[in-house]
Amino acid sequence: MTDVRLLVQRFDPFKDEEPRLVEYKVPKREGMTVLDAILYARDYVDHSIALRFSCRQASCGSCGMKINGRPRLACYTQVDELAGEKVVAQPMENFAIIRDLVTDLGSFFEKHAEVVPQLVRSDLQEQEHPTSEYVMKPEELTRVLQFTYCIKCGLCTSSCPTVATDSEFPGPQALAQAYRYTADVRDEGGDGRIAILDTPHGIWRCHFAGSCSYVCPKGVDPALGIQLLKRHVMSGHAPRKAGEGSPTAKAGIPAHGPGSGSSSGG
16 A cells, blocks of 8 residues: 655644645555545644545535645545645635635635625515415526536635735626526526626626636536626626516416426526
């Protein structure tokens, strides 16, 4: 059995002046992920290594970090897939470091919340106390489906050159989710989102580098969502206004079933 040369960036902003790389020897096993290697080092070599993780199956997005120079999910990255003789784990860029591999995602989630990432409807009573489902045709669902796969891992934001130079820029994750809801036929809040994003530090600060889509582990393609959203911002209005969202099934339109040609959408 060979050992994995694992280098982990260590940094405590309350104690250290500069980050440093510390090497750990980890026994390699078949199917080992980078997260497995880090956890071995933490559990059996150095209990003080700080990292964030949860599901271990690329669903929660907690273990995002820079691995061998590229933003990745540690639980989704096989050691055998990495080129070179060593594995280098560092915190994501564009975020303040709390300690070691743990970054502060506070501003990330604040910007996500600012684009109103939920369905906005004028029929508040129906939305809060539903009597039926909102109608959504399969082709309408397909239009936004890939953007619903976002797990808020922050990898796209950590790779974005505009985020690195403009702290007020919403970032690719927030912009892609703004498109996801604005393009949803059930939503009526697009005009409000456009007003938020059509600003000097808003959507026009994206220069289409494409790095966000390159590193996304779920195939969301934030760069595509941003370009599609720009069309609506350019027009000055959203696809739908209040009262123009898709109706509920109780309005006489079947939500699903043979020959209906529609479904409830996710």
